[in-house]
Amino acid sequence: PHQTQCRPGGWFPQAQTPVSPLCPSAWRDTWLHPGSCSLPARCSASTAKSLLFQFLPFLHWLPRYPVKDWLLGDIASGFSVGIMHLPQGLAYALLAGLPPVTGLYSSFYPVFLYFFFGTSRHNSVGPFAVISVMIGSLTDSLLPSENFLESVNGSNTTVNEAQRDAARVELVATITVLTGIFQVALGLLQFGFVVTYLSDPLVRGYTTAASVHVLVSQLKNVFGVSLGEYSGPLSMFMVSGGSLLPRTLWALTCGAHRGPQKPLNHKFAAKLPMPIPIELITIIISTGISYGVNLKAKFGISVVGNIPSGLKPPVVPNVSYFGQVVGNAFAIAVVGYAICISLGKIFALKHGYKVDSNQELIALGLSNFLGGFFQCFAISCSMSRSLVQESTGGNSQVAGVISSLVILVTILKIGELFRDLPKAILAAIIIVNLKGMFKQFDDLRMLWKSNRVDLMVWIVTFVATLLLNLDIGLGASVAFGLLTVIFRTQLPHYSILGRISDTDVYRDVAEYQMVTEVPGVKIFRSSSTLYFANVELYAEALKKKVEEPPAPRGAPHKALKKLKKQQKKVEKEKAKRKKVSPSFSQDMEDGHNGPGVAVIELSGAEGGTPPEPTLHTLGLPQPGFHAIILDFSPVSFVDTVSIKILKNVREVDVFIAGCPVPVLAQLERGNFFSSTITKHCFFPSVHDAVVHISGERRRATVTTLDNGLRVASEESNQPTCTVSLRQVKGLLETVSLA
Numbered sequence: 242p243h244q245t246q247c248r249p250g251g252w253f254p255q256a257q258t259p260v261s262p263l264c265p266s267a268w269r270d271t272w273l274h275p276g277s278c279s280l281p282a283r284c285s286a287s288t289a290k291s292l293l294f295q296f297l298p299f300l301h302w303l304p305r306y307p308v309k310d311w312l313l314g315d316i317a318s319g320f321s322v323g324i325m326h327l328p329q330g331l332a333y334a335l336l337a338g339l340p341p342v343t344g345l346y347s348s349f350y351p352v353f354l355y356f357f358f359g360t361s362r363h364n365s366v367g368p369f370a371v372i373s374v375m376i377g378s379l380t381d382s383l384l385p386s387e388n389f390l391e392s393v394n395g396s397n398t399t400v401n402e403a404q405r406d407a408a409r410v411e412l413v414a415t416i417t418v419l420t421g422i423f424q425v426a427l428g429l430l431q432f433g434f435v436v437t438y439l440s441d442p443l444v445r446g447y448t449t450a451a452s453v454h455v456l457v458s459q460l461k462n463v464f465g466v467s468l469g470e471y472s473g474p475l476s477m478f479m480v481s482g483g484s485l486l487p488r489t490l491w492a493l494t495c496g497a498h499r500g501p502q503k504p505l506n507h508k509f510a511a512k513l514p515m516p517i518p519i520e521l522i523t524i525i526i527s528t529g530i531s532y533g534v535n536l537k538a539k540f541g542i543s544v545v546g547n548i549p550s551g552l553k554p555p556v557v558p559n560v561s562y563f564g565q566v567v568g569n570a571f572a573i574a575v576v577g578y579a580i581c582i583s584l585g586k587i588f589a590l591k592h593g594y595k596v597d598s599n600q601e602l603i604a605l606g607l608s609n610f611l612g613g614f615f616q617c618f619a620i621s622c623s624m625s626r627s628l629v630q631e632s633t634g635g636n637s638q639v640a641g642v643i644s645s646l647v648i649l650v651t652i653l654k655i656g657e658l659f660r661d662l663p664k665a666i667l668a669a670i671i672i673v674n675l676k677g678m679f680k681q682f683d684d685l686r687m688l689w690k691s692n693r694v695d696l697m698v699w700i701v702t703f704v705a706t707l708l709l710n711l712d713i714g715l716g717a718s719v720a721f722g723l724l725t726v727i728f729r730t731q732l733p734h735y736s737i738l739g740r741i742s743d744t745d746v747y748r749d750v751a752e753y754q755m756v757t758e759v760p761g762v763k764i765f766r767s768s769s770t771l772y773f774a775n776v777e778l779y780a781e782a783l784k785k786k787v788e789e790p791p792a793p794r795g796a797p798h799k800a801l802k803k804l805k806k807q808q809k810k811v812e813k814e815k816a817k818r819k820k821v822s823p824s825f826s827q828d829m830e831d832g833h834n835g836p837g838v839a840v841i842e843l844s845g846a847e848g849g850t851p852p853e854p855t856l857h858t859l860g861l862p863q864p865g866f867h868a869i870i871l872d873f874s875p876v877s878f879v880d881t882v883s884i885k886i887l888k889n890v891r892e893v894d895v896f897i898a899g900c901p902v903p904v905l906a907q908l909e910r911g912n913f914f915s916s917t918i919t920k921h922c923f924f925p926s927v928h929d930a931v932v933h934i935s936g937e938r939r940r941a942t943v944t945t946l947d948n949g950l951r952v953a954s955e956e957s958n959q960p961t962c963t964v965s966l967r968q969v970k971g972l973l974e975t976v977s978l979a
Contacts, residue, residue, distance in 0.1 A: 266331030291600050298360050298600065299638065306637065314634025319516070319643020321633045322365050322626050328520040329623070329674070331659070332667040333368035334457060335462070337618050338380040340406045341545045341659075341667075344368055345652050346553075347617040351608035353645040356638045358604035360597045361585035363635060365626035365644070366608065370671060370678075371451040372577050372621045374458060374864035375711045376416065380409045381568050412566075414613045415558040421571040421610025421619075424578060428602030436579045436598075442688065443722050444579055445681045446699040447715060448636040450706035452678035455671060461666035462543065466468060520670055524662055532661040543664045548656040554969065572715050574609075577621035578602055588631060595650035615941050619720075625674060632910040694729065698722050738872065738927065745928035747872075759931050763787045764898075776883035780890065787869060867893060870930045874899030888918065896934065898927040 294301045324349040334344030389405040390398045427435060439447075536542040578601070581811045585596040609619050630640050688696035701721045706714030736749040739756035745952045747764060748756050758764075765783050769775060869890075879887075885908075900908075900923055914920065924930040 255863050268518045289780025295600070295604070297357055298597075299357050302637070306639070311636040312344065312639070312702055314636055315639040316643055318633040318635030318640040320647060322630050322635075322640060322879050323644035324518040324521050325626050325629060326367055327646055327651055328524050328667070328670050329369050329626070330648070331662070332671045332674075333373040333525075334618070335368060335664060335667050336458065336671060337375040337376040338379065339376075339932040341411055341549050341620060341653075342656065343410060343616055343618060344412070345423055345548075345648055345656060346615055347620055349645050349648040350612040350615050350617050350653060350924065351620045352641050352648070353820045354608045354611055355604055356642050356645075358600070358607050359641075359967065360595075360600050360604070360636045361581075361588060362594065363592070363627055363631045364581060364585050364622045365607075365630045366605070366622050367626065368618070369447050369577070369621040370455050370675065371580070372573060372619050372852045374455045375569070375573055375576070376413055376452055376618050377458060378454070378711055379416065379566065384412055384564060403782040411556075411559050412562055413562070414616055415696050416520070416566050416570050416615035417609050417617055417619045418558045419563060419566060420574045420577070421606045421608070421613060423571050423574040424602050424606030425610060426606075427464045427574070428599045428606060430722055432597050433598035435575065436582060438719060438723070439575065439579045440695070440698060440722055441583075442684070442695040442699040443702050444583065445684055446702035447576070447706055447718060448580070448678055449681045450703045450714065451711060452675045453707060453713065455675060459668040462664045463672070469978040472825050475969075500841075503525070512702075523670070524659065526954065527666045528659055528662045531663050536663060537661070539555065542604055545660055545664060545667070546550055547660050550657050551558065552652065553616060558613055558614065569712050569826050572712050573619050574606075574728055577609075577619060578605055581605060583623040584627055595942065604655055623777060624677060630729075656784065673701055694725050698725060700941060704907060727774060730769045730772075731775045731778060733767050733775070735768075735779075735786060736766050737786050738764035738766055740928075740931070745926070747949050759935075761867045762870060762931060762934055763866045763868070764870045764872060764927055764931075766875070770875065770879075772880045773882035776886050779883075780886055783871075783890065787866065868894055868896060868934050869897045870927060870934075872899055873897050873901070873904065876901065877902050879907050879911070881911055884908060886955050888913060894922075894934075896922045896924060896930045898924045898930040 289876060300318075308433045317884055327345075330344030330348035331341040332344070333345070334341045336895060337343075352367050353366075355364075359366070366963075384405065386400045386405060389408075391401045393399050427433070458752065531537070537544050581603050582596070582598055589596040605621075607852075612620070645868065684699055685696065688699060698721065702714070702718035705717040705721070708714070709717060716795075736751065737758065738747040739750040739753070739758040741753070741756055750756050762770050763786070765786055767779055767782070771779060871890075909913070924933065
């Protein structure tokens, strides 16, 4: 990039900056000056157009739609998915505890709206079993049937279903609107990454447990069992008895017809333009038999009941429910988005296009928000419908429009024909559609072989969701998943690195046979970052990795006595030196104008001060290294606690290699550096640090003496002894050592 000098200080590169915070995709070259940023006050026409295309993706791809290549496939796919929407919409409304017609509304409005805002070409949005059971558990807890009991003939009581259904529709519409608000807000704030906190094992364990909830919730319709509407932990296990035979026969009949669907479709896939709609055929036949035999009157079979024709005007949701359902709405928003974006990315990767995660949040949010005004419940993406949409030739969101038109025709003209459809048939359709989710139990075997931590996340999520219900179970599962991340950062892999001969590559000496340690240098590496939860463990691991074998028994006690004697001797010598005049003055005068002599460091010079006590003089084992290199390449951040502990690691010369620039800035802000700890001990790589240390050690502890004065080497910081010229007589020529 070009550079320019600007007032009042320094050089700042020419950078690309957004024209407006509201227009992230529009960029222009801007000269940045300190303390000023001149951005236009309003968007240009091209920027507004770009923002509009980003918010309404269909404006970008629809004008380029290849009609000849894609239209027939989208029409066939749309009819196939629309036919699936009809029975699934009715069934999932039953699962949510709502009138069946709300399932048809949820299969029409949100699907049609997704065409304008969605970026996935193969996702089939609409009612989904997991979201429906989450809504159903909420309606059962806040508006149980016991709240709508009415007395009949003074003694018997019955549930006023019309009043209960109206109240539940109002509640669910409010939940749906609030769910949409959460999703739109997260999308506008670019919070699409929030779904990353839901790992794949967590989502699969959660959906598997939710499918068990779905299965249990439909037992009352399949077997005629009377289930009290319980909520909260362990509510799934609270069951009371009832009559079994008639509904069981109907459910088994539906399951028997539904079972051969996949083999038949697979066998005749090349000859059929669309899959055989077994579900639709089943509900048509079942409705005809129920109507002809009058099953409701003769056997007490529960049927769907009246399905009103036509569309209803929008209704403003009851905001008084917001406080009661805000947590559940957020959970539904996150789970629904997680399922939708995971499927969308799978199809996008397979077909070579890109799905915008933030725009998907906005698309789902607007579909839910606007759908809530038309008595819809929250939607997500169905895997079974999406696979059918892809396999039958669907290429774009046009297939979703076709499927929504099929549902519209059903709502306007055909829906009322299904009033005698037995609920046991819908329950059986729901249960058979759970087959794919129950296959996720195979994850246990795979995770046992690949990753035990992910296996624990899967099992804990499954058990917590079963026992604590869907809302509390999700929170507990996310908390446990985050705890596993913390534990893994607390227990990283610590290693001592060695060098591969004749290379600048350093690897763990315990894992690679061709690696040897650098003599006199310990290179320590942790696989995790450093923060308050693991820095003490880091220091302990460093001590264990570099410590030498323990001293002989009794050695510390003897060394302590010897240390005291050495200290007394040093004090006596210092006292004598104060009284004695310099002994080398004449020698200095004799050699004042002589040449400088490079001499080898000598110990114990005549009249010199006794050396300071060392491990060697104390009789203790000496360490086999003189420097430690801390490999900071995996470190992404540090906090104040880790900085304090790192400052205390000063037993020997410590060097830091591979420290990222942001971490270096954090160390500087945390007052890590001082007169003794400088940036000179930081190196861009481990090899650079090793070369520096090796070069320092190769330099002889030699210095140029002028007139026999005692000097110290400034480069190595090692002390040198004073040597008189008489002691180096015969060494008047310059001696050079490598």
